Amino acid sequence: MWWGSAGFVIGTILGSFVKVLADRSLNNRSFWGRSYCPKCKHQLHWYDLIPIVSYINLTGRCRYCNKKIGSEYILVEVVMGVLVGFLFWQSSSNFQFSILNFQSILNFQFSIFLLELVLKTFFVVILLALFITDFKKMLIPDRIIIPSIVLGIIANLLLVFLKTGYLYFYLSQNIIGKFLLPPHSDYFRRHALMIAEPFLYSVVLAMAIGGFFLSLIIITKGRGMGGGDVKLGIFLGLMLGFPQAVLAMVLAFIIGAVFSIFLILLKKKRWGQIIAFGPFLVLGSFITLFWGNQILEWYLHILLPAT
Ligand SMILES: [Zn+2]
Structure with missing residues (x-):
């Protein structure tokens, strides 16, 4: 407590x-x-x-x-x-x-525990700042989002190095473990790759989300989204990884749709009028950060009831 x-x-x-x-x-x-x-x-x-x-x-x-x-x-x-x-x-x-x-x-x-917690806290700081700027002025400032993407890449890389270092250290500490290290075995190399894999997935996913938003901008001729959303999409792809970032996007679209329908029903907005999408991306990310794993587990249970 x-x-x-x-x-x-x-x-x-x-x-x-x-x-x-x-x-x-x-x-x-x-x-x-x-x-x-x-x-x-x-x-x-x-x-x-x-x-x-x-x-x-x-x-x-x-x-x-x-x-x-x-x-x-x-x-x-x-x-x-x-x-x-x-x-x-x-x-x-x-x-x-x-x-x-x-x-x-x-x-x-x-160190790994601390870095993971710092990384999540950093994510929350940036998300809330962008929520405020996008909500008030429909702006996702480059001077916040670009350094955040760079910092996110560096910190996640550091985490991969720490975890691989930990594995190496752990194995070298005991007699059996020593035989799992090169040149005796490729165990260490395989497991190091497994540690790096989620990071590589998140980089690919970040680019996919950015590309997806960019194509939405081109299709809607920039009426639905802006360049800021592309960078925010890259950032949350990087920070949440696969499949959590996908969940955050789905949640953002659902919350955004429900909210828009409400605004239209209340006659606060007309159909086709622009509202900032960033705040919904932020809300989707918060929900995913706190309860993402539970939601994904629940969803998998519906898909595969037998298991
Ligand atoms: Zn004063």
């Missing part, structure tokens, strides 16, 4: 970061530099920037000009706290397992 609470606290801090990413992209401001009040431009101190606490303490107003600073700040902090808290809570059994085998911070199992 404390592990989930730790996730909540980390999430609220990251929430302020998400808000900075989204706001500064939309206002074309540098990501660097200290925060200031959008109304009076007074520079903010650390005690003005404590997630949730500062907002409640100052009753949603700026300490210096007393103007309202908008509930979006606390909303993003709370949402991020819940999302990351949930992520940590879900990982707690893995956490206990890796702690059980903990010898040093350089321990392979713990």
Whole structure:
């Protein structure tokens, strides 16, 4: 439980970061530099920037000009706290397992656990920032999505190296294992390939999703989607892999369709009018990140009831 609470606290801090990413992209401001009040431009101190606490303490107003600073700040902090808290809570059994085998911070199992958790948290940060920018201004900024794709590739590669390194280390530690290493056997090489396989699948899938969105843009002459959705599709293909990314896409289309029908019925939108697709991709990805494996298992049970 404390592990989930730790996730909540980390999430609220990251929430302020998400808000900075989204706001500064939309206002074309540098990501660097200290925060200031959008109304009076007074520079903010650390005690003005404590997630949730500062907002409640100052009753949603700026300490210096007393103007309202908008509930979006606390909303993003709370949402991020819940999302990351949930992520940590879900990982707690893995956490206990890796702690059980903990010898040093350089321990392979713990490093793999930590990197996987950091990668998922990073995914949540970027997704929520893009949700905000696309929802508010129908924009998926290049300065967020392109570095994220690059970072995603590097981190996933690192994970493959760590896991292969762990396998090598594990085998070299015992007498029988030594005979599974080259040049005695091709066991290690085969298993190293098996570790790398999901990453290769996710790269191929990422390109397939990007290509699919690109063809949709060409067919609909850019009325349904934009170039930002192509890059977001590549990013989530890379981060979720196969078959989870496919599930995220299917969910995005279903949620998007239901939501559009509602808007048309409520006469908020007309048929054929454009709404941003990014937020649905983000929602589909969140559901997949948290419950993807359960949904896929359930779906396979319907397809193959005997097994
Ligand atoms: Zn102010």
